[in-house]
Amino acid sequence: xxxxxxxxxxxxxxxxxxxxxxxxxxxxxxxxxxxxxxxxxxxxxxxxxxxxxxxxxxxxxxxxxxxxxxxxxxxxxxxxxxxxxxxxxxxxxxxxxxxxxxxxxxxxxxxxxxxxxxxxxxxxxxxxxxxxxxxxxxxxxxxxxxxxxxxxxxxxxxxxxxxxxxxxxxxxxxxxxxxxxxxxxxxxxxxxxxxxxxxxxxxxxxxxxxxxxxxxxxxxxxxxxxxxxxxxxxxxxxxxxxxxxxxxxxxxxxxxxxxxxxxxxxxxxxxxxxxxxxxxxxxxxxxxxxxxxxxxxxxxxxxxxxxxxxxxxxxxxxxxxxxxxxxxxxxxxxxxxxxxxxxxxxxxxxxxxxxxxxxxxxxxxxxxxxxxxxxxxxxxxxxxxxxxxxxxxxxxxxxxxxxxxxxxxxxxxxxxxxxxxxxxxxxxxxxxxxxxxxxxxxxxxxxxxxxxxxxxxxxxxxxxxxxxxxxxxxxxxxxxxxxxxxxxxxxxxxxxxxxxxxxxxxxxxxxxxxxxxxxxxxxxxxxxxxxxxxxxxxxxxxxxxxxxxxxxxxxxxxxxxxxxxxx
Amino acid sequence: xxxxxxxxxxxxxxxxxxxxxxxxxxxxxxxxxxxxxxxxxxxxxxxxxxxxxxxxxxxxxxxxxxxxxxxxxxxxxxxxxxxxxxxxxxxxxxxxxxxxxxxxxxxxxxxxxxxxxxxxxxxxxxxxxxxxxxxxxxxxxxxxxxxxxxxxxxxxxxxxxxxxxxxxxxxxxxxxxxxxxxxxxxxxxxxxxxxxxxxxxxxxxxxxxxxxxxxxxxxxxxxxxxxxxxxxxxxxxxxxxxxxxxxxxxxxxxxxxxxxxxxxxxxxxxxxxxxxxxxxxxxxxxxxxxxxxxxxxxxxxxxxxxxxxxxxxxxxxxxxxxxxxxxxxxxxxxxxxxx
Numbered sequence: 001x002x003x004x005x006x007x008x009x010x011x012x013x014x015x016x017x018x019x020x021x022x023x024x025x026x027x028x029x030x031x032x033x034x035x036x037x038x039x040x041x042x043x044x045x046x047x048x049x050x051x052x053x054x055x056x057x058x059x060x061x062x063x064x065x066x067x068x069x070x071x072x073x074x075x076x077x078x079x080x081x082x083x084x085x086x087x088x089x090x091x092x093x094x095x096x097x098x099x100x101x102x103x104x105x106x107x108x109x110x111x112x113x114x115x116x117x118x119x120x121x122x123x124x125x126x127x128x129x130x131x132x133x134x135x136x137x138x139x140x141x142x143x144x145x146x147x148x149x150x151x152x153x154x155x156x157x158x159x160x161x162x163x164x165x166x167x168x169x170x171x172x173x174x175x176x177x178x179x180x181x182x183x184x185x186x187x188x189x190x191x192x193x194x195x196x197x198x199x200x201x202x203x204x205x206x207x208x209x210x211x212x213x214x215x216x217x218x219x220x221x222x223x224x225x226x227x228x229x230x231x232x233x234x235x236x237x238x239x240x241x242x243x244x245x246x247x248x249x250x251x252x253x254x255x256x257x258x259x260x261x262x263x264x265x266x267x268x269x270x271x272x273x274x275x276x277x278x279x280x281x282x283x284x285x286x287x288x289x290x291x292x293x294x295x296x297x298x299x300x301x302x303x304x305x306x307x308x309x310x311x312x313x314x315x316x317x318x319x320x321x322x323x324x325x326x327x328x329x330x331x332x333x334x335x336x337x338x339x340x341x342x343x344x345x346x347x348x349x350x351x352x353x354x355x356x357x358x359x360x361x362x363x364x365x366x367x368x369x370x371x372x373x374x375x376x377x378x379x380x381x382x383x384x385x386x387x388x389x390x391x392x393x394x395x396x397x398x399x400x401x402x403x404x405x406x407x408x409x410x411x412x413x414x415x416x417x418x419x420x421x422x423x424x425x426x427x428x429x430x431x432x433x434x435x436x437x438x439x440x441x442x443x444x445x446x447x448x449x450x451x452x453x454x455x456x457x458x459x460x461x462x463x464x465x466x467x468x469x470x471x472x473x474x475x476x477x478x479x480x481x482x483x484x485x486x487x488x489x490x491x492x493x494x495x496x497x498x499x500x501x502x503x504x505x506x507x508x509x510x511x512x513x514x515x516x517x518x519x520x521x522x523x524x525x526x527x528x529x530x531x532x533x534x535x536x537x538x539x540x541x542x543x544x545x546x547x548x549x550x551x552x553x554x555x556x557x558x559x560x561x562x563x564x565x566x567x
Numbered sequence: 568x569x570x571x572x573x574x575x576x577x578x579x580x581x582x583x584x585x586x587x588x589x590x591x592x593x594x595x596x597x598x599x600x601x602x603x604x605x606x607x608x609x610x611x612x613x614x615x616x617x618x619x620x621x622x623x624x625x626x627x628x629x630x631x632x633x634x635x636x637x638x639x640x641x642x643x644x645x646x647x648x649x650x651x652x653x654x655x656x657x658x659x660x661x662x663x664x665x666x667x668x669x670x671x672x673x674x675x676x677x678x679x680x681x682x683x684x685x686x687x688x689x690x691x692x693x694x695x696x697x698x699x700x701x702x703x704x705x706x707x708x709x710x711x712x713x714x715x716x717x718x719x720x721x722x723x724x725x726x727x728x729x730x731x732x733x734x735x736x737x738x739x740x741x742x743x744x745x746x747x748x749x750x751x752x753x754x755x756x757x758x759x760x761x762x763x764x765x766x767x768x769x770x771x772x773x774x775x776x777x778x779x780x781x782x783x784x785x786x787x788x789x790x791x792x793x794x795x796x797x798x799x800x801x802x803x804x805x806x807x808x809x810x811x812x813x814x815x816x817x818x819x820x821x822x823x824x825x826x827x828x829x830x831x832x833x834x835x836x837x838x839x840x841x842x843x844x845x846x847x848x849x850x851x852x853x854x855x856x857x858x859x860x861x862x863x864x865x866x867x868x869x870x871x872x873x874x875x876x877x878x879x880x881x882x883x884x885x886x887x888x889x890x891x892x893x894x895x896x897x898x899x900x901x902x903x904x905x906x
Binding site for chain 2: 131156222284
């Protein structure tokens, strides 16, 4: 029952809208997630590639630059070994050409400053500290120091890196040569490297110290920090939250190129845009689904529901059902008109069955009425013959008249309903005949309200009851019997009673009489009377039997007030 | 039959309306989607960057050049059109006022300003603010309610750091001479107050003389020489900006008092660093001018974009540099700008 209620509530349109929206949502979400993943991956991949390419390019350029530094160093050491005049000439032009070289210094094995060339800049007589000099590490290759401030020149403090090497002096002693270089050339190049919108490149050494960063001053001023963990990373690309770091080491020195680009700007914005687009699409799909769903409901589900309701109503009350066609799509219309046809056909059939049944019953009844108890006729005629023999002519005539009246009323031109007056006359004729035959064993009395006489009733209603009263009630009596017949009006009904003072019946017998089919001998039984009244006038009318053994029986007949014959 | 048809049409009307509404939704939705697909490209091609004018006290000193470098770095990073300007000498508030008016005229959204004169610049700043220009103050304050954000060294604290540096000089008796610049400039006075408060209750510390000079090397040198001649017992000199520092340094160099006199100077440039190295100057109070310029323009960017300016007063760091630590790694970064 509960299930059914729920089923009733969930309409087709809701289900359809839900299914469509759900399906679209699911598909869209799956596609979106899949697409975003794919997109993120490909973007990430391509930005990693871009980053790597950029870093590669920077590495090449910076390698060229450091090779150039090494070549310059070679050149410088070559000239340092040459005679003084030649050497000074070389340095004079050297500093004019190589503006990025700040100072060249040589030291002996103990680290004592032997000579210093700085172009036009003057070296300090005594420097407070010497940041350029450091022990030269063992091994081949280019030795490049950390960036530091040039501390050897007067009023000139540029940031430099120092490259160093050892050489053989004139007398075979070891000399240490240091060249301080501003990396303005490489700085300009690194500044111009752009990866994506905000990506950039910087140079650090293997210790993690910055060599050159496009925003070095920002970092030195404490306004920016570069990720600290980078120094521990090997070459390769790393994605940290939304930043791609690509680390590449130079082959000829201890510098590393780090390319920094942002995944964020590339992906997040577009993904957001895509999500917005998908949401918009979803909203549109939802609206469409709701619209189509309601349209579908209007076209199909609603009419279907109405049709179902009509069918239910038809099921409950087929007879009086009046079908109004349901309108909708052609399918619904077809269904509706078929149902309409069906309703009409069923109602026709029902009517036909009813009519057939009624006519069948009527024929049956007529046949029964036509039956004249042959014993009754035979006895009556016997009595008449006997009277004639005894020349009781007058009585014989009375008998014959009574019999004739009896038959005339019985036939009544085939009408079923006759005026009450005739019915009473019929009962009186019958009682007269029987009274003769039973030789006044009983008395009878009619008590009829005059106003009842014109109303109609079924013919042969009283006679079977009287017959029953005589045969079963009075015939077995020793004393004189009495039959009292009353007819009166009661509101909308006519009530007749046949009361005898015969042997009476038990309650079971009373019920039995109304249900038992009449035997052959009996003519029209009491049940028959009851059936006829009920067929004609309905269940409210009919017979009611009350009886007490040894006291008598009273049969009450109730019929409607019918002014004219219906038939 | 026609009546039934009419009823049918009447029933159809809401559906027609619904369909029209749906079509309208489609129209709007598709335009939204197409808009979303195309704006991204349109945004990147935007021109006409917001204009931020930086009006400084001077354009020649190392301090201000560093401020400008910071401002330009921020301008590049935030895609702003930054111009820098300042009068030729550090007393010329009238030229500054003209520059403010010019900046307003040429449509500056924000003026990043450093006041020569705490009071005399106020009217011009108020006038600019009245025209809807937002004001960010760096380095030196101005007497105006219109200032959205102030970015400077905590000058009082810087003065106290000078006092601390004097106390750490190792001298037993401190006979101090002060060489300060223009009395109307707010930051110089704050620094001096910080220093005086620091030394007030120190036994053996006495401020012998205090002079105010024009903010030029020449005037400061002359003022210092006179002060030292009047008070030969002075063994400590404190001075409060880049130019007066140079003036004091030159005076000490000329008088040959490098050994005898402990000089605490303010700000750094190539010359004063040289003096620190050679002994004319013994301690330098170094601000972070690059950060000042950078943060000033960053703040301007935030104001233009309606972002919250986190603090109305931002302190930039101050460092004490002495001969001993001047070539330390950290000191190098503070002292020598990277260009």
